[in-house]
Amino acid sequence: MHIPDVLIDSRVAIATTAIGAAGLAYGLRAVERRHGARTTSLMGMMAAFVFAAQMVNFPVGPGVSGHLLGGVLAAVVLGPWAGAVVIATVLIVQCLLFQDGGLTALGANFLNMGLVGAVGGHAVYAPIRRLIGGRRGVLVGAMIAAWFSVLLAAGAFTIELAILGDRHEFFRILSWMALVHAVIGVGEAVITGLVVRFILLTRPDLIEDEPDSVADEVAHGMRPGWLASVLAGLGIALGVAVFLSPFASEAPDGLEFVGGKLGFLPEEETPPILTAPMPDYQLPISVPMAAIDQIKLATALAGLTGTLAVFGFAWSLSRVFAPRGSSSGKVEFDGV
């Protein structure tokens, strides 16, 4: 979702514009160092692709449709900073030519979708990919990263927007945004996964740092033991899901703290800066919970189920890469 003009506080707009400009300058330099004179055609074509792919509407339900965002897809294919530069290019065109996203919110939008979405998404992708290894690692990593990029971008969006508002309101909005985007993120993960799988089956050499293990896989089969990979992947997935609960419970406190410091919120109690993420949820059975706690719990549960669902789906999609076995080599896509 693109933030329009006026809706974020001027201070937030100035700060995010500065961060966005610095991030873009760094990203451009990183990409140029790597691709040299090819930067223009590579980034330009990828941006044109993302722009075109965003026009494909996926049927979600009656009257509802969604589309690919593409930040993680671009980052998986070309690398994190390339992903950010591609997103920046798309955002600039959307802002200037189509007035989608405000001029003064361009930095904020780039921060959410490019820096948090693509670079942050790649940060989730890289370790998962390394741990699982091979083409399966690429696919599972890309899907989980796609899911998280949507959630993280939504979180950043809410913080920028609601830093102005009443903090109880903010808390509710953040939880609802996380819930809604946990669902939207699954869509992004599925589309990203299917596209990445297609590329892995046809031209795996196009993926950034071509999975060295594609050759390995052919030679030795899956590198780590099967069970080990499953456990590793699940462990990461769950670890990352727990990361969502503090996102639901602590972020507003952090904001309150900042708000109190900056003097735009009344300072009542000094909230702890660092607390364990779980105490809020301890044994909710006997204690009657306030509605807000239910939302928190629902958000944490959504995070958990979402991660598990995306992981399970990614794992089943990646079965085509299993080197030998009953269903191996059965390629189910049909090209056009």
Place this chain on the structure above:
Amino acid sequence: MESDGVERRSVGGLLHRLDARVKLLAAVAFVVAVVATPLGAWRLLGGLGLALAVLIAVSGASPIRLFLRWLGFLALVGFLSALTAGGLADRAHMSWGLVVLNLLVKNSLAFLMMLVLVHVTTWPQLLLAMRRLGMPPVLAATLSFMDRYVNVLREELERMRSARRARWFRQGRDLSVGALSTLIGVLLLRALEREERVHAAMSARGWDGTIRTLED
């Protein structure tokens, strides 16, 4: 080489002929002024609105089309204004409705100004202006490269989609998620392969990463 802007054609008119740098800077200044206007400064907003109205009249943009574009974004802006107005209203000691109205008016002014800017300036002119005003040349080159290929890829996608639909022996008009994703995958492949060819062709003609235009 540059494809003509998306839906505009450069025709006469005073504003069309003005240096794109002046127009861009003026529009940015206007938007910043609108954003910086404090809540409840209705007179200032009125003045800015009046200036915008004059500009729209001079620009020759069709007010109906502007209005329809504005209407398209109204739902989103209204929803977000309603969401953020609560805290603002408390601090500014204004009623919630007035704050929402204020945010809507400010957003509309900024939005319409950007719309007028692209109405009187073509995309290549705007890009050149941004480059002369200090946008990194790589970024400007990337933006014009994207502009060159975005419609190529969109048409390619449309062709693939109708070909697929023609062979789609199932009920219902929509392709499934799987089929649509495969289309996107094929498009990504074709885009990257096209980029390889285009880059080879550009290198053969001496491309070294710097754009040179006749205006320079």
